Amino acid sequence: MQIPTPTPQAGLRALRALLRQRSPLAALESFHAELGDVFRPQLPSFSPVVLVGPEAGRFVLVSAREDFRWRVDNDPVTHLLRYGVLVVDGEQHDTLRRQMNPALHKRMLSGYVQAMLRATDQVCAAWQPGETRDMLVEMRKIALLIIMETLYQVDFTPQLRPLWHSVLRTIQYISPGLWLIWRGTPRPGYQRHLKQMDTYLYRIIRARRATLGATDDLLGALIDAGLDDGLIRDQLLTMLIAGHDTSTALLAWALHLLGQHPAALERARAEVRAVFGESLPDAARIAELRFMDNVLDETLRLYPPIHLSSRVAAADMQFNGYDIAAGARVLFSIYLTQRHPAYWPAAAAFVPERHAQKPAPYTFLPFGGGPRNCIGAAFAQVESKMVLARLLQRFELRAAPDQHVHAHMGATLEPRPGVRLRIIKRLPADSLTGQT
Numbered sequence: 001m002q003i004p005t006p007t008p009q010a011g012l013r014a015l016r017a018l019l020r021q022r023s024p025l026a027a028l029e030s031f032h033a034e035l036g037d038v039f040r041p042q043l044p045s046f047s048p049v050v051l052v053g054p055e056a057g058r059f060v061l062v063s064a065r066e067d068f069r070w071r072v073d074n075d076p077v078t079h080l081l082r083y084g085v086l087v088v089d090g091e092q093h094d095t096l097r098r099q100m101n102p103a104l105h106k107r108m109l110s111g112y113v114q115a116m117l118r119a120t121d122q123v124c125a126a127w128q129p130g131e132t133r134d135m136l137v138e139m140r141k142i143a144l145l146i147i148m149e150t151l152y153q154v155d156f157t158p159q160l161r162p163l164w165h166s167v168l169r170t171i172q173y174i175s176p177g178l179w180l181i182w183r184g185t186p187r188p189g190y191q192r193h194l195k196q197m198d199t200y201l202y203r204i205i206r207a208r209r210a211t212l213g214a215t216d217d218l219l220g221a222l223i224d225a226g227l228d229d230g231l232i233r234d235q236l237l238t239m240l241i242a243g244h245d246t247s248t249a250l251l252a253w254a255l256h257l258l259g260q261h262p263a264a265l266e267r268a269r270a271e272v273r274a275v276f277g278e279s280l281p282d283a284a285r286i287a288e289l290r291f292m293d294n295v296l297d298e299t300l301r302l303y304p305p306i307h308l309s310s311r312v313a314a315a316d317m318q319f320n321g322y323d324i325a326a327g328a329r330v331l332f333s334i335y336l337t338q339r340h341p342a343y344w345p346a347a348a349a350f351v352p353e354r355h356a357q358k359p360a361p362y363t364f365l366p367f368g369g370g371p372r373n374c375i376g377a378a379f380a381q382v383e384s385k386m387v388l389a390r391l392l393q394r395f396e397l398r399a400a401p402d403q404h405v406h407a408h409m410g411a412t413l414e415p416r417p418g419v420r421l422r423i424i425k426r427l428p429a430d431s432l433t434g435q436t
């Protein structure tokens with residue numbers, strides 16, 4: 001069977017939705033509503049097969065995974081990450097993943113909690129009652145400090161300012177853009193920034209090689225495994241980007257949604273104060289923050305930072321009777337699956353309580369699934385909870401008026417133009433630095 005493609009009228013309706021909501025996701029939603037769970041938008045030289053729903057999730061992530069490739073040689077993400085674990089396949093991928101897993105294993109996480117709290121306190125030490133801050137920026141600072149400290153034992157504070165722009169340009173380099181349509185379009189303006197990131201990463205690797213003694217962080221594990229500097233750089237950059245941009249988006253969206261739902265914000269804050277009072281949050285009792293879990297899950301459902309799984313069909317295949325030819329780009333939409341009206345009543349509404357029940361299999365996949373699910377899922381879950389708990393424990397926050405936030409499709413799904421929150425009050429709390 002042939003995969004449905006949009007009629008010119010459906011294309012026009014999708015374009016209108018895109019312009020109205022300022023997001024290509026609106027166009028995808030419009031196609032999904034008209035064409036169902038399998039469709040193929042037609043753009044000049046880009047016509048991916050889009051699959052939606054739990055059956056498609058199981059197909060792409062588990063049952064047919066061996067028939068897909070992750071690596072697409074001409075994509076910017078491949079140029080950037082070269083042989084990073086995110087963009088290699090087969091044995092090469094499995095070996096890297098085995099080498100990297102221990103540093104992200106659950107048993108390591110309690111050792112990372114102090115660094116997570118320290119980074120949060122460090123960034124929000126500058127927040128003053130009465131001022132308004134963009135949480136997209138603030139959360140990126142926190143997430144960068146955390147990833148560098150936990151996985152590479154490097155204090156990123158001195159680099160926040162000099163490398164900030166390069167980090168953003170690196171992310172922009174791999175974000176969807178016109179290059180999808182006009183393949184081969186040169187991407188000028190990035191080289192200087194990418195080089196700056198490389199120079200920094202190679203410096204860290206050299207510095208670690210020069211120090212004696214084993215460390216069990218990710219950088220130490222890669223050196224111990226005997227990887228050369230180039231391959232280590234690929235993994236460091238992969239984890240730096242994949243490990244901070246996603247958490248930034250999740251935390252910023254969570255704060256946006258809480259800002260828009262003051263009762264939920266109050267309930268989350270009351271829960272944190274009930275569990276931890278004024279003392280530092282700790283890993284042992286974090287499981288007691290059940291409502292916060294629900295808030296984060298609902299945020300991940302509505303705005304999954306990684307909103308699709310992108311693959312290339314390595315062989316001719318069929319999904320539910322539809323023919324997919326070898327070489328086709330296949331996109332499994334996490335976003336549309338998690339808002340599918342057949343599985344999620346009032347799908348567009350923010351209802352944290354719905355996560356008190358386990359979702360149906362393969363309807364909630366913010367961290368992907370199968371053997372190539374997110375390697376940092378457990379890390380990100382502890383991190384987002386720790387950071388959010390600490391912020392709500394220490395501050396009374398309120399959404400700034402007149403915000404029109406839309407979902408921007410960058411390397412992750414980002415709240416643009418940002419999430420402006422007013423700092424209403426600073427509350428007493430034990431501090432890592434001795435100040436409250």
Ligand code: HEM
Pocket residue numbers: 085086087097104238239242243244246247250304305306308309310365366367368369371372373374375376377379380
């Ligand atoms: C809220 C936070 C995060 C979300 C929502 C998220 C989501 C995802 C998803 C959906 C995938 C699978 C993509 C696919 O099937 O195509 C993935 C893979 C991956 N994630 Fe995450 N991620 C998060 C945080 C992290 C963190 C903190 C790290 C690193 C410390 C990380 C590193 C990776 C890597 C390396 C892969 C590729 C794994 C492989 O191919 O074996 N992610 N992530």
